[in-house]
Amino acid sequence: MSIDQSKIRNFCIIAHIDHGKSTLADRIIERTGTLTSREMQAQVLDNMDLERERGITIKSQAVRIIYKANDGEEYIFNLIDTPGHVDFNYEVSRSLAACDGAILVVDAAQGVEAQTLANVYLALDHDLDVMPVINKIDLPSAQPDEVVKEIEDVIGIEAEDAPRISAKTGLNIDQVLEQIVTKIPAPTGDKEAPLQALIFDALYDSYKGVIVFCRIKEGTVKVGDTIRMMATGAQSEVTEVGYFGAGQFIPCDELAAGMVGYLCASIKNVRDTRVGDTVTNADRPCSEPLPGYKKVNPMVYCGMYPADSAKYPDLRDALEKLQINDASLQYEPETSLALGFGFRCGFLGLLHLEIIQERLEREFNLDLVTTAPGVIYKVHKTNGEVMDLTNPSNLPDPSEIEYMEEPVVSAEIMVTSEYVGAIMKLCQERRGVYLSMEYLEETRALIKYDLPLNEIIYDFFDALKSRSRGYASFDYELKGYERSELVKLDILINKEQVDALSFIVFKDSAYERGRKMCEKLKEEIPRHLFEIPIQAAVGGKVIARETVKAMRKDVLAKCYGGDISRKKKLLEKQKEGKKRMRQVGNVEIPQEAFMSVLKLDED
Numbered sequence: 345m346s347i348d349q350s351k352i353r354n355f356c357i358i359a360h361i362d363h364g365k366s367t368l369a370d371r372i373i374e375r376t377g378t379l380t381s382r383e384m385q386a387q388v389l390d391n392m393d394l395e396r397e398r399g400i401t402i403k404s405q406a407v408r409i410i411y412k413a414n415d416g417e418e419y420i421f422n423l424i425d426t427p428g429h430v431d432f433n434y435e436v437s438r439s440l441a442a443c444d445g446a447i448l449v450v451d452a453a454q455g456v457e458a459q460t461l462a463n464v465y466l467a468l469d470h471d472l473d474v475m476p477v478i479n480k481i482d483l484p485s486a487q488p489d490e491v492v493k494e495i496e497d498v499i500g501i502e503a504e505d506a507p508r509i510s511a512k513t514g515l516n517i518d519q520v521l522e523q524i525v526t527k528i529p530a531p532t533g534d535k536e537a538p539l540q541a542l543i544f545d546a547l548y549d550s551y552k553g554v555i556v557f558c559r560i561k562e563g564t565v566k567v568g569d570t571i572r573m574m575a576t577g578a579q580s581e582v583t584e585v586g587y588f589g590a591g592q593f594i595p596c597d598e599l600a601a602g603m604v605g606y607l608c609a610s611i612k613n614v615r616d617t618r619v620g621d622t623v624t625n626a627d628r629p630c631s632e633p634l635p636g637y638k639k640v641n642p643m644v645y646c647g648m649y650p651a652d653s654a655k656y657p658d659l660r661d662a663l664e665k666l667q668i669n670d671a672s673l674q675y676e677p678e679t680s681l682a683l684g685f686g687f688r689c690g691f692l693g694l695l696h697l698e699i700i701q702e703r704l705e706r707e708f709n710l711d712l713v714t715t716a717p718g719v720i721y722k723v724h725k726t727n728g729e730v731m732d733l734t735n736p737s738n739l740p741d742p743s744e745i746e747y748m749e750e751p752v753v754s755a756e757i758m759v760t761s762e763y764v765g766a767i768m769k770l771c772q773e774r775r776g777v778y779l780s781m782e783y784l785e786e787t788r789a790l791i792k793y794d795l796p797l798n799e800i801i802y803d804f805f806d807a808l809k810s811r812s813r814g815y816a817s818f819d820y821e822l823k824g825y826e827r828s829e830l831v832k833l834d835i836l837i838n839k840e841q842v843d844a845l846s847f848i849v850f851k852d853s854a855y856e857r858g859r860k861m862c863e864k865l866k867e868e869i870p871r872h873l874f875e876i877p878i879q880a881a882v883g884g885k886v887i888a889r890e891t892v893k894a895m896r897k898d899v900l901a902k903c904y905g906g907d908i909s910r911k912k913k914l915l916e917k918q919k920e921g922k923k924r925m926r927q928v929g930n931v932e933i934p935q936e937a938f939m940s941v942l943k944l945d946e947d
């Protein structure tokens with residue numbers, strides 16, 4: 345019954361965003377008959393609704409595939425899908441640790457891009473064998489020969505015999521399957537050794553409890569075994585082991601060295617499971633844990649509040665469950681005068697924030713109010729203390745501040761030569777410091793800039809795409825902190841400061857941002873019976889002002905003489921609207937207003 349290790353291939357697919365890795369994964373699954381075509385939904389691996397709607401891969405998914413190779417033998421492929429967006433590098437790293445090799449998909453029309461490089465380096469860091477595949481050769485603009493040369497020159501891996509495929513039409517997928525057998529190494533590891541398994545993901549299921557996704561490096565695990573999580577020390581009995589069918593969990597007898605699968609155990613506290621931790625046998629533990637993952641620190645913070653304050657415990661519960669599935673999400677309770685009880689949450693980037701927000705709303709049925717996202721600033725106080733500022737409301741009095749620092753990233757932008765000027769202009773506007781530019785080929789340049797993180801978290805990616813007509817790609821990593829002139833911009837509505845609307849901004853941009861915010865809020869806040877001044881202030885000094893004029897008529901005025909049911913309806917509607925309002929002093933602010941600051945740059 346036990347599986348021959350030499351017949352297992354554990355691999356993932358890596359690529360720049362949109363180069364077609366999910367499509368290739370689907371073709372592989374389809375070609376090997378893991379699913380009948382009727383079961384085959386468009387993009388099987390992207391099984392969260394959100395992913396299908398956005399057409400991007402967020403959570404890594406795993407699937408086991410049986411392939412009968414040309415040598416007549418049957419092989420077991422464990423394919424792990426990985427996300428391509430820059431915010432999700434962390435997820436990529438987790439998937440890689442469970443694999444022995446990686447298929448690198450490169451778009452034959454686009455060639456090597458920033459994330460192609462970043463992902464290859466991650467794979468090489470994990471000692472994976474990288475097998476290139478040239479995709480989209482059906483496109484008229486495909487240049488497979490050039491791309492092969494580019495892979496060899498820019499990345500430095502052999503690509504001459506890389507399969508040239510169309511994941512869309514299925515052309516040459518057979519070559520990919522054969523090369524998986526010949527080019528990706530079989531796993532190693534001793535089945536008889538003490539259990540050593542790496543947790544590369546986890547999921548909370550309301551029936552099974554915590555489901556741990558793991559790669560068995562050494563030993564064997566089966567139902568009834570008592571396991572121990574090495575980092576948390578939690579012990580529990582295994583209730584089920586199995587592998588990943590397409591979109592479902594398939595129980596089996598045991599998981600042995602070299603295999604990828606899942607296990608369920610009587611894990612009571614979801615916090616006991618930590619992605620990156622090592623699972624071992626409690627009675628016969630291994631001597632040391634596997635190297636965990638690089639710990640990632642959130643780069644972007646915002647406040648999240650339940651729209652209905654009674655839902656606070658539900659939000660806490662939801663965040664706890666999401667966190668086991670997404671260890672890069674961090675949160676802690678906070679309170680706001682305007683919004684009540686909520687959480688300050690940390691994310692890897694703005695896309696990550698949006699995804700979490702949408703998952704909370706859809707999967708947990710919560711209605712949320714989110715405050716403007718910001719980065720972590722370092723505040724050096726006159727008394728020598730250094731504080732990490734994640735919430736602008738906690739900024740100490742200016743008299744206590746010696747100076748402040750903001751996070752700076754090193755960015756690499758790849759762009760075709762005609763857009764170099766436009767992209768450099770964009771970077772300058774965002775306070776970028778030019779480092780270097782080199783031409784990879786005649787028509788493509790790699791530009792390096794240092795940029796303040798807070799200038800890129802909002803809409804830099806969109807601006808980059810629109811100014812280069814989609815031809816620029818972008819990757820960044822945190823470089824460190826640099827001293828900067830920063831101020832806190834406060835918003836006063838009817839003379840009352842609204843804590844949830846405060847944010848930290850570069851001194852020279854304060855006026856512009858303050859003015860835009862006041863304009864935006866004027867549009868969002870409905871008229872009241874009195875005039876409402878909206879002011880932006882820095883250190884108590886007002887720098888911008890707008891006014892919401894007083895309302896003259898009440899809602900019922902226009903139904904004068906109308907029938908009573910219509911009046912009732914209007915009053916009902918008003919009541920419904922009020923639920924979505926936040927009372928600040930004697931002004932009612934719609935929830936949307938708190939989000940509006942996010943959208944300033946789109947104007």
Ligand SMILES: Nc1nc2c(ncn2[C@@H]2O[C@H](COP(=O)(O)OP(=O)(O)OP(=O)(O)O)[C@@H](O)[C@H]2O)c(=O)[nH]1
Nearest residue numbers: 361362363364365366367400401428480510511512
């Ligand atoms: N013409 C053509 N289009 C393709 C091919 N393979 C994929 N595409 C298209 O390219 C787009 C991106 O494909 P995906 O498979 O979603 O790309 P991905 O790399 O998985 O993207 P993320 O999951 O967002 O990282 C889709 O619109 C596909 O239909 C191909 O061989 N030829």
